[in-house]
Amino acid sequence: MPFNKRSTLKKVFSIGALSTVLFSTLFTGNESAKAVTNSPVAINEVAWMGTTGSYNNEWMELKNSTSQDVSLTGWKLKAKDGTPAINLSGTIKGGSYFLLERSTDDAVVGVKADQIYTGALGNSAEALELYDANGSLVDTVSSWYAGDNNTKATMERVSAVDSGDVSTNWKTATAAYDGGYGTPKQANSTGTTQGTVHHLNHVSNADGAINVYFNKTALPQFAYDGNEANWSINLEDQLVNRISQATSSIDVATYELNLPKIVNTLMDKASQGVQVRVVADAKDVDPNDTENRYGIHRLNLEKLIRGKDLVVGTADDAHVLGDSAMFVEEDATLRAKYGLPATFDDFPVQTVKIGSGNQTGHLLVDAERKADGTYYSPGDQMHNKFMIIDGKWVWTGTWNFTETGTYGTDEDMNQDLLNGNQNQTVEINSVDLASIYKTEFQEMYGSSAAAPNPTNAKFHSRKTDNTAHQVNVNGTLVEVYFSPGDGALNRITNAVKNEAQHRAYFEIFAFSDQTLVNELKYKWEGSYNDMEGTRTGFDMKGLFDPSFWNQWWSASVDMTQRTASQTSVDNPNTRWNTPAPVYAGKESRKLHAKTMIIDPNTSSDPMVVVGSTNWSSNGDATNDENMLLIHSDKIANQFLQEFYARYQVAGGQVPSQEAFIQ
Structure with a gap:
């Protein structure tokens, strides 16, 4: 299924109507004298220092904390000294972000701007004000309370706009992106005392959902x-x-x-x-x-x-x-x-x-x-x-x-x-x-009754391969494999070897299976041999949990030509001739996925591997696990949206939206 620009019409509330609901009881006297509370849209992140690419690559981000889309037509974002002074336009979707990049859409590499503006921010003694379409001041940031000019780490909001214009509302970003540290059009790395904005877009209760x-x-x-x-x-x-x-x-x-x-x-x-x-x-x-x-x-x-x-x-x-x-x-x-x-x-x-x-x-x-x-x-x-x-x-x-x-x-x-x-x-x-x-x-x-039967129960290697492995779910082929005994890792390996035509992206907690590593190597550079091969054009990207990034048994060592601190004759490394674009994850805790996306955004057979099974001997031959292969371009596309977010945070390069559409 080719990518199409989204044309689905959503109900867009004008800020005039929305502010009538939210703010009608909040104004007395001169409404523009101070920021109102509970604004649906607020200043969320500021790269006042620019990026590692250039100090001129400044950007700012607004956030909509409501579930409804908000029209920004007539809104203004400006510095108190008059530069920059931005007349906003467009729509910020419910629970989403609005990215403003200075002078060019290349200020934030790989992330499309919602609006381009001109005018530089000062690195000190600067202040921002956000006005709604009624001319009411809805948010103020009167100082750079956080951020780091040396590391190019942005200033991120960590509390609601109604908690005041104070330093405790802001922290320095800790998540890496292409321009330093920050989270353009993503949830802030420092969290929020207001709670997480959940984006529940599509849930069906129908048969086959x-x-x-x-x-x-x-x-x-x-x-x-x-x-x-x-x-x-x-x-x-x-x-x-x-x-x-x-x-x-x-x-x-x-x-x-x-x-x-x-x-x-x-x-x-x-x-x-x-x-x-x-x-x-x-x-x-x-x-x-x-x-x-x-x-x-x-x-x-x-x-x-x-x-x-x-x-x-x-x-x-x-x-x-x-x-x-x-x-x-x-x-x-x-x-x-x-x-x-x-x-x-x-x-x-x-x-x-x-x-x-x-x-x-x-x-x-x-x-x-x-x-x-x-x-x-x-x-x-x-x-x-x-x-x-x-x-x-x-x-x-x-x-x-x-x-x-x-x-x-x-x-x-x-x-x-x-x-x-x-x-x-x-x-x-x-x-x-x-x-x-x-x-x-x-x-x-050990039982089909309410109570278990310990003498009939079978776990781990005592189990047998006694289930079907394919089922049709409302026209979608879903494969299911249980470990040990069902050959789950062998199925992933065969999918890479025989079915992947264009790309394979993965996120994995623990990955040591050498056969799967070798098949990915062959796809990547046309050779199974150590330090041999030439790039084939097959697209591969990957993420590993950082706790295993340097382990001698981890596939990450093979793929990046690194030498681990330990080696083993039981699992020799087959180093890749051309290092692959794989990274250690930079999540707040573990990168816990066990997921591969094969041929997303293609006319091939897009599929997703997901489940509890790590790609290791324990995951395949010892532990009780389950793994699905879902053959669906839509499901693959949903996993791709999440993969790109993780990959970008880890320092990987994601395509522009235009390149992705093509």
């Missing part, structure tokens, strides 16, 4: 007509909304669970008679875990097992099985914090053999049992993060149901700031796909 959600920014200027991605989405809220609609059953496969709204909503549904079944990962206790995340995971599982009445064995209980046995978290302070009884004798004390040794405690979660009744070690991971709702909705992706995966910290969660790991999720309304996932779930659960 495929909804994709990104918890970080995207670049919607690269969207097909009417195909803007859902970005800066609170994944917890979105999943809670879907769980709330359940009427009969919810099956949960969770690596970790510590989000209160999800836990409470599952408890609510169980109390309403909805069957809630859970398979969960059991973990080795980490003595360095100062936050006791595993303990919190077990506390939340106990809440589900007890139900709203806190009594084990009643009708409102969820049923939970682990890949290894789990004991009650006994910390009295934590139990009180999570609303659990101080005593837990209803889980009897047991001494059980787990792996090679005996452990004693109040057994909370039963698990897959060996033939002799003992338990497997928790060393292998049940790494899935999927839900099956009412036998028709499948929710899956890279996102763990955790605070760090969503918000980052308690403080950020309380302010709805999405400073957690970068993640992507997909929900698909398909009875056929849900049936495939249910087969996988029940193989681990």
Whole structure:
């Protein structure tokens, strides 16, 4: 599907009408004497120092904090000394940004300006004022409170316009872009005390619907007509909304669970008679875990097992099985914090053999049992993060149901700031796909009934390849592979080798599979051999989580001709003759994706690889994982919008909108 300029008409509110609604009670006396509060549009970022390309490449950004489009015709942005003085025009979309570049659209490389202006900003003693179409002053910045002329880091707003013209509203940008540090037409790197503006553009509840959600920014200027991605989405809220609609059953496969709204909503549904079944990962206790995340995971599982009445064995209980046995978290302070009884004798004390040794405690979660009744070690991971709702909705992706995966910290969660790991999720309304996932779930659960069967349960390498791998979802081919045993990595490798014709872009947390590396190398430079090959014209771009960027086993070392600090005969590097444009991610926390986009924006067979599977031996041959290949130009385009945003932040070059259209 070729790219078309967006022509979809949206309702555009004139600022006169909007200000009547928002500001009618705010003005007394001389309205232009001070900035009004709760302005829909405010000054959001200022590159008063220019860019690394030139000190003349100044730019400014406005932000619309409402959900409605706002016409800027008649608005003015000007410096108090008279230069620059900009008569604004055009429209700023709901929840979006308006980029003003000085003199030329090349001031910010790769990002299209919404308006070009003339006139230089001073590097000191400067002040900006923003006036609406009625001539009312709606925002003031009376000093350069932040920004760095040496590093060319912009000044970013971190609080609402109505909190006053003070230095604490502004911070120096920390995210890299082509011109230094800043976030042109993206969410600010320093966060906002007002909460994240969520861009929920397209969600369907129809049979065959495929909804994709990104918890970080995207670049919607690269969207097909009417195909803007859902970005800066609170994944917890979105999943809670879907769980709330359940009427009969919810099956949960969770690596970790510590989000209160999800836990409470599952408890609510169980109390309403909805069957809630859970398979969960059991973990080795980490003595360095100062936050006791595993303990919190077990506390939340106990809440589900007890139900709203806190009594084990009643009708409102969820049923939970682990890949290894789990004991009650006994910390009295934590139990009180999570609303659990101080005593837990209803889980009897047991001494059980787990792996090679005996452990004693109040057994909370039963698990897959060996033939002799003992338990497997928790060393292998049940790494899935999927839900099956009412036998028709499948929710899956890279996102763990955790605070760090969503918000980052308690403080950020309380302010709805999405400073957690970068993640992507997909929900698909398909009875056929849900049936495939249910087969996988029940193989681990050991039962098709409400209660699990530990003696029939099979996790990890004990599982078999017992599901179909293709399903038609309302005309879209969707492939599904579970690990271990289904050949997930082999399928990605074959897709690169046999199906990718033009380009492959990827974001990956952990990537060590040498066969996949070699196929990408052959596409890139026509040779499998170390330090041989000539560029073929195949387009490849990639991002790696920075924590693994310099590991000897990481594909990033092969692709960039670097020498890692360690080597191994088990995984020799095959260095590329021509370094590829791949980068370490520069996210607020982890770059947690496991995603490849093949042939987006082409007439080939655009597809997206997404799921929980890292491209490693653990991800393919040890852990319980799931992976989708979605053959859809629209879905590929949505992932491309998010990829370009991550790539730009990391320092990569994205095309201009005009080049992309061509």
